[in-house]
């Protein structure tokens with residue numbers, strides 16, 4: 125089979141949400157598809173009401189196909205320090221017509237304040253490798269791992285857009301969604317991520333052909349890149365500075381800022397200035413926050429939405445012996 129689902133941006137493209145049907149009769153929740161984690165967890169009837177602020181809640185008691193997985197719990201924390209935890213059910217999960225009859229659905233009995241505050245986000249659907257699923261004592265498998273055998277091709281693709289709905293496809297490659305060739309690079313999934321090597325970068329007349337490691341992470345908003353990239357980039361932005369109070373590089377909102385190009389295999393992906401003028405950062409509306417920020421002390425770069433929305437990306441877990449990532453211009 126194959127399926128195609130909308131990826132709808134929240135304000136400032138901070139996250140993208142996709143409708144998912146859970147249970148019988150179907151309960152629709154809008155989930156944040158995250159290629160940087162591997163738990164499918166949802167706001168639920170078991171989430172304390174003080175922590176629920178408008179989110180849709182999955183109620184296993186209202187589903188004839190749910191069943192509790194006794195003795196199993198989960199607990200996860202994300203790059204920004206937010207966290208959630210709870211218990212585990214299995215139930216039917218349907219994404220754009222692609223269905224897993226007995227998907228592990230992790231029901232939140234506790235969520236941190238940033239999840240409570242994100243009223244349109246009803247939970248996450250992890251699309252990294254199942255080895256980093258947090259359920260204990262029995263690790264669970266991701267929606268993609270469970271559905272892969274029924275897909276026409278063992279792939280899913282991202283086509284995220286700037287301030288507009290994009291698309292996640294499962295089981296096929298939409299040839300009309302990209303231009304030129306797809307450049308495939310090997311993935312090292314040993315840490316559970318879609319980790320690959322970029323082959324270099326350029327900004328203005330400054331460039332490097334030194335390879336650097338990064339992960340493709342649809343759940344991270346920005347492009348977290350090496351310090352030397354940030355230094356070279358913001359040197360070309362008049363008035364740019366690192367602001368510890370605002371939490372990263374900022375610049376005058378009316379500054380003329382350059383595009384940024386990174387290379388994967390033999391394809392060069394160019395992030396336009398509009399994606400890098402990420403959002404207004406201060407009260408006066410004069411300083412804007414950069415869409416490129418340092419990856420310091422993470423140990424690898426994170427190609428989040430600011431980078432991903434400049435490309436068509438193929439997350440290929442099974443066409444070859446090893447998983448691989450395909451990148452194409454669009």
Ligand SMILES: Cc1ccc(-c2noc([C@H]3C[C@@H](O)CN3)n2)cc1F
Pocket residue numbers: 139156158159160161201202203204206238239242245248341342343344
């Ligand atoms: C409130 C909130 C906070 C964080 C995240 C979040 N989702 O994916 C990620 C990145 C970072 C890494 O942990 C895995 N992918 N972060 C989502 C939220 F709705």
